[in-house]
Amino acid sequence: MNSRAQNNSAQVRDQVTDEEWSLRVELAACYRLVALYGWTDLVYTHISVRLPGPEHHFLINPYGLMFNEVTASNLVKVDMNCEKVIPTEHLVNPAGFVIHSAIHEERSDIQCILHTHSRAGVAVSAQKAGILPISQQSTFIIPSLSYHTYEGVAVRDEEKERLQKDLGSNNFFVLRNHGLLTVGRSIPEAFLNMYTFENACRIQLDAQSGGELVYVEPAVIAGAAEARRINSKGMGANIAWPALIRKAQLESPGYDT
Template sequence: MFSLPKPDLKNGVSDKEWQLRIDLAACYRLVSHFNWDDLIYTHLSARIPGTRHYLINAFGLAFDEVTASNLVKVDLAGNIIDDSPFSINPAGFTIHSAIHEVREDAHCVIHLHTAEMIAVATQKQGLLPYSQYSMFSLSSLSYHAYEGLAVDSSEKQRLQDDLGHTNYMLLVNHGGLTLGPTIGDAFMRMYDLQRACEIQIMIQSAGQDITPVPQPILDNIYKQANIVHTGSTGGQLAWPAMLRKAYKLDPSFME
């Protein structure tokens, strides 16, 4: 009941794929560490360089059980590539496949169900300019209306249309997602989005008059955010520190 298969792919895949597996497994562990996970649900995916294949978590594993070797390789249809003792949640890959299908720059997609993101996504006005964290997200944010469980393939086109060229999305009644050219970028974008939602809910719950960021400052911060933080530099600078944190928490993600 408590034992899991323990594949060892370290010497069975390319160096590039192995490093991607380490980074993605670390990202799963960090999501768990920050309490952003949802039992065995939600997903993080990453494209293997030079291919149309993707890595995603095995269905039934908690995020703190994910390792570099037990990540599952799939194609855009969710078909498992290579031998694996694990399966995936096909419904869980619907959102990821929709994004990977049309966004060549989306090498990593993170989709979560945190309470704060659901709360903000479900408000009529959505994310508001109440904190510096919201600036980063608002500069590239879209919304997608709830259509039920993501099992209908026809929803993919509508999600793609709503996403457009943005890097952050709030899924109404559902959660949120971020994407990026690297796992580090997608993670940092998720960190900013989550913090923005947490702070908005805290401010609103205080029952006091709220001071939003004035529009001229908002417009200028959009420019700064696009140049300084929401580009690849933000993820590249912070991600090595996050990898070190994941290693100190539990190095088994590298197995």
């Protein structure tokens, strides 16, 4: 890390609480992991995190940086109107924050929102039937799945109410003709939700290129959440997150600066 980056990291670290810094490090790791797994669309999607406290402040990526360039200190702190809270030379993307602010405003139960434009995700979002119950991965998604009709690039505040209504209390969101979105009570949960979502889409596209599809029975889908809880020893996303952090440290170091 060069001296300028070191100075910037120290300056930001001095302006934030220990709790915020920890969230910055974890969110930066999440950005690096999204890049490592190939879910990026250059600089055009976002992962946002709600910060603790009554101020309604959020962290989001600097607009114009690749996800593998995101660090704890260059994440941008914004308010509900996407105005910068801490001065920075980095740009933010108000258009990209329309979707995020709408969901954060409505869903006080969630901390993190992860949105992608992956090839598989966009492909399935363009299929009329959406996510099909044809894989184990899909059984974890379908009970908490919503859809939103494409209205063009999300730049209008008037779309927020429809986004909120369509997502409701669910955790998986297909944005038709656009991509995928997951929410989580934590950064690890939002990431692991997207990992499952993305794989369900990839598996579906692969399966559709072959023969007749076999559908999972509704009773199996109804019991999927409990089965997943048992399989994770009740730890949910936290059972895999430490290993993912080790992967980020090994393959994309420097995110925690």
